[in-house]
Amino acid sequence: AEVTIPIIVKDTTSFYWQIVLAGARKAGKDLGVNVPELGAQAETDVNGQISILENAVAGNPAAVVIAPTEAKALGKPIDEAAAKVKVIGIDSGADSKAFTSFLTTDNVQGGRVAADGLAAAIGAANGGKVEGKVALITALPGAGSLEQRAQGFKEQLKAKYPGLELIADKYADGQATTGLNIATDLITANPDLKGIFASNLIMAQGVGQAIAENKLAGKVGLIGFDSDEKLIKFLNDGVISGLVVQDPYRMGYDGIKTALAASKGEKVEANVDTGANLVTKANMKDPKIDALLNPKLK
Amino acid sequence: MSTEAIAAEKPKRNYNALFGLTLLALLVLLWVILSLSTSSFASANNISNLLRQGSMIAILAVGQTFVIITGGIDLSVGAVVGFATVIAAMLINAGIPVFLAILITLLVGVAIGLFHGFGIVKMGLPPFIITLATLTSLRGIGLLMTNGNSISINNDAFQEFSRNSFLGVPNLFWMVILVGIPAYIFLHHSRWGRYLFSVGSNAEASRLSGVNVQRTIYMAYTLSGLCAAFVGVLLASRIGIGNPTQAEGWELQAIASSVIGGTSLFGAVGSVHGPLLGAFILATINNGANLLNVNAFWQRIITGVLIIVIVYFDGLRRRGGK
């Protein structure tokens, strides 16, 4: 029979995870592995992901690839799963020593990269002066990776950019419209706002719209996280100053590849950093970056 | 118990107008407080923003109110909005003229509403259940169609619409007026509106009086679906993407707006201006909290508490006013 290696992502309804799945799918095709694509339907649905992991292990696969929604919560279930099959972690960590291999973007590092990008954008717009008010908009409370991005962002501001003052640290409800409304109101309340970090795809879409709507492109810097067609268009239009882009496609592809190797008993690297890159209008045409921005889906 | 509605008949009218005024007073009070406590609230720019922010929920709340007046509920509206953004985005990107794309999207909303009517009238399902099922399924269908992706709409004119203003008033708010005035005439001055109330009050009595109860129910859900699809078009224009997971939870916001606006969940009590005011009260709370940089978590708590307080006092007034 065919070898089965399920991949379990955090939220199947988000584009980012669809790219991870696309990478995994491609790997499955290339390597002749059956890859069930599983995942919760919201990043906050921890319990749902645990159930999915349990179900996946019950199917006696060769190995499991998982992106844990919550480090602590998934620790025990992953230990339990690892007792039966090899477990490969991608994207985010979990409190478990049972991972055979771990391919991740460091979200904290991603947050730091975002801070650097925002600082650069503000500098460029203000004749090199990196000072002024900035804001952070997080899509949802309670999602681990978003918290890590916020953490990295704030750490980096404090450490490297004392001139940038974080005046608002807002949570939305996962809706682009809410991100839009919050950004509009922040701009209204702080006409001298210099920059915003919108720490995931959907927030960047909403906040980008707010900046476009208020015709503030170039005046208020905006750094997003991840990319899709819409955000690339914003980047082209100058609405977005930069995007922190991970390599979800590679995470998916290499996750399956590593899992297959591990299941055969081959030795695999314990930790792989797939990197977080800052994409700006300047570097977006680089072949390497272009591949990140336009992953070969399907 | 509740002394009620049908604003248009005379002594009632005064009464309901008074309630409209109470709510309006609350809204104005909020505005005054916010104007005094923040420098930016009263700016023309912010007022525009506020009007834009409240518009979509306001339109949803009007559609929802029709349904609630008949004693039903429509939990699907948020999902319909998300689904409609997908339909509109796909059609526009397929090169279909915007006008036609909008029309087709609206027809999809109508079809969903008719399906709800069918489920309730012909299959005998409770409104809560059929609309809950649609909510679940519709997001699934939308996700299948987009594969979880957002569809970026490649038509700038379409997007411009929701950003622009006409006579200094944001286009989105004009849309509220465009929906609100016919809705007002329909609900308070047409026999169809009257039948919505009578069905909500006593469906059996209405049937015995020759009112076509089934058609009335179809109508209520169709209008709600239509309003939701229309909001979907507006949302697609505003955020420039089609994405089925958008507008999550908007059904609850629409219901809350409607109830804050004096609609009774037991049916037969409601108006058009009430839900509009309710939606803008909620929008003001959020806008003000953002301007005052209130913690997002506090915003939720405040919203919950205000819902209780407003509905409680509305109930008191209603009972006392008898």
Add this chain to the structure above:
Amino acid sequence: MSTEAIAAEKPKRNYNALFGLTLLALLVLLWVILSLSTSSFASANNISNLLRQGSMIAILAVGQTFVIITGGIDLSVGAVVGFATVIAAMLINAGIPVFLAILITLLVGVAIGLFHGFGIVKMGLPPFIITLATLTSLRGIGLLMTNGNSISINNDAFQEFSRNSFLGVPNLFWMVILVGIPAYIFLHHSRWGRYLFSVGSNAEASRLSGVNVQRTIYMAYTLSGLCAAFVGVLLASRIGIGNPTQAEGWELQAIASSVIGGTSLFGAVGSVHGPLLGAFILATINNGANLLNVNAFWQRIITGVLIIVIVYFDGLRRRGGK
């Protein structure tokens, strides 16, 4: 219209048992199909998983059913579950004995239920509104308490509980039995249960017959809050964290389970075994879809369609059986 519940009266019992059997038959049918179509479904391991996965919604659905029988609705249960995980996590991490921490968490659930009762009985608010307000506020309060983070529970024994089994049956499922049996006796064989039905059917008539309507309503919401807090403890044990945003949308799943299990949203119709079966049918659909590698989006669509189909046929049977 609806032919009635109250399993305990005799021919009713047969009848209801029959309905229980119809649902049970559906569940068994699903199981047989899944056993034949997947190699892994029928494994002991998977059955354990399935029982664990359905347990929490099942317990919520029982609490919800008490409320729905009185003609109300409790939209807050998901938020209460999330909030309870936070309370339990904080207490346990503060070094309070697990037993005491659980007790306090349950009391918080009771307090929330009492607050709902108060809002409905004393403030005259519609159940939909007061529980919607709690839903909104409670998540806000929980987020404030945790500052948006998850609280890691540093007590392994507590977490082991939900992972372990007793006599080969997962502890979580034992909890369903622990809740289900007293709930069954309470609803079908005690006068309090009868009062829930009578209040749901006609509160005024019950009151004039000497039933303490207010206390009955307090009781229903308190039990629902208690069940939700209990599920919160179980969830905290299962995921090992306290996080107020957990269990989002579980209220709708609980309501759907209850209705699939034959509870009428118009009140006065319902049982304990129905919602339990309903919850496990929904869990089976999800479990099976995962095993069959059905696209997650299709899962939503299937769930929505199945809700319609089951409730429709239940309605048919109910009317036909008259």
Add this chain to the structure above:
Amino acid sequence: MTSTAQDLHPAPVLEPGRTILELRGLEKKYPGTHALKPVTLAFKSGEIHAIVGENGAGKSTLIKLLTGVMPRTSGDVIWEGKPAALATPHEAMALGINAVHQEVVLCRHLTVAANMFLGEENSRFGILQQRAMVKEAQKIIDDLGFDLPAHVVLGDLTIGQQQLIAAARATVRGTKFLIFDEPTAYLTRKEADQLFTLIRRLKSEGVTIIYISHRMEEVFELADRVSVLRDGTLVGTRNIAETNDAELVKLMINRSIEQVYHKEHFTPGAAIVETRNLSGKGFENVSMTVRAGEIVGLYGLIGAGRSEFVTTLYGRHRKSAGQMLWEGKPVQVNSEHDAIKLGMALAPESRRDQGLCLNLPVGLNLNLPIYKRISKNMLISGAQEKTQADRQIADLRIKTPTRHALASSLSGGNQQKIVIGKWLAHGAKLFIFDEPTVGVDVGTKAEIYRLFGALLSKGAGIILISSYLPEVYELADTLHVFRRGKLVATHGFRTADHEEILTQALAEKQEKLGGKI
């Protein structure tokens, strides 16, 4: 020309006068109940045709078929010579068939005017002519002599007033054929007279009227012909001049009743309850005493405050002033629960809104007040639950297949028996019956009155509210007359005549009376 169908149901032999509506083998089966066995009957244009029969005989069912509310199982309805499908109420109305249904079925949230024009609104260019409708409605109401405003919300009116509106609205719809299903159930004599005037006027305009009632004297006062239904079968049609009370009763219940108003006299015992200047919402300064073994009747017009008075006694509403004594001791009754604990029982006036859990089984309804007693250690005794319910069903001859049938599936009169029956097992010292015989047939009425006797013999006291003067007149040992919330006169058993009592209740001339205590 013989077809099988006509062999089965030959067209009835017509008496002189055009036949407007004809029933041929009309039949209705509910699941489990054969409510109407094939009925063949012709109604003549311009006649008032009464239909009488026991509770559950099928009267309302017949009406529901004629008005398109329910589909018939078989048979034909011929309207003005042509078969009519009568599938929807709308169709019936289009033909000119209207009805005032048994329970008040109007929309309580809408105004009086909106209710009167419901389904037939005047509109111009799609816009309702609301002011015109209110004006027109007011004119119709005034014309009929009802003293009611057309612009108020219906729910603010009393049940009786709502009933009048229901009657009034049926007359404004181009009606050729009008059915009244127990229209006087909630009316006092004055309102009933207004209604009769209306009915006679309609008759003179050529409208055919079906009149259903359990009150024989109304039938004799109004009708030209009368048909009797028993157990769903038409057992006879008579010209009113050729029949009498006794014959109709015999036809209805298949036995004769010597005396409907069964009255036993007991020597009054100690006072059970006494009020001193009790005031509350809707009534003021009421002082009265109820002793063991006596029936205290409360008579008055609709809205006179009797229901408010007794519900306040019963703790449903707060008193605003005055004092209440229970067996000589002052008591505070703050809730129904307190009242029941003291030993009161109330059978409220509206069985639909206050009396029954309609979508629950008969058995549960009957046992509701006594679950505490038939529970042990928190659990209900199933055996007792059964015996208690079955006993009431047998004793009161409640017509139901089993105690598991839903209360809503019973006919109006049988529902009323449940409302009363639930208190019999509970037992009480003071029974308050608010309009207990509304919609109850003669046979059952007699049973209920006999039941009063039984309760009295056990030392209970009874407060009987009735808007039907003969009832209180014949039964009450003490008769209090209420007018506008005040107790205006008190009489002993048969010490005043109907006229006098009626004048006191009406009292068009201010405070001329009041002395007669």
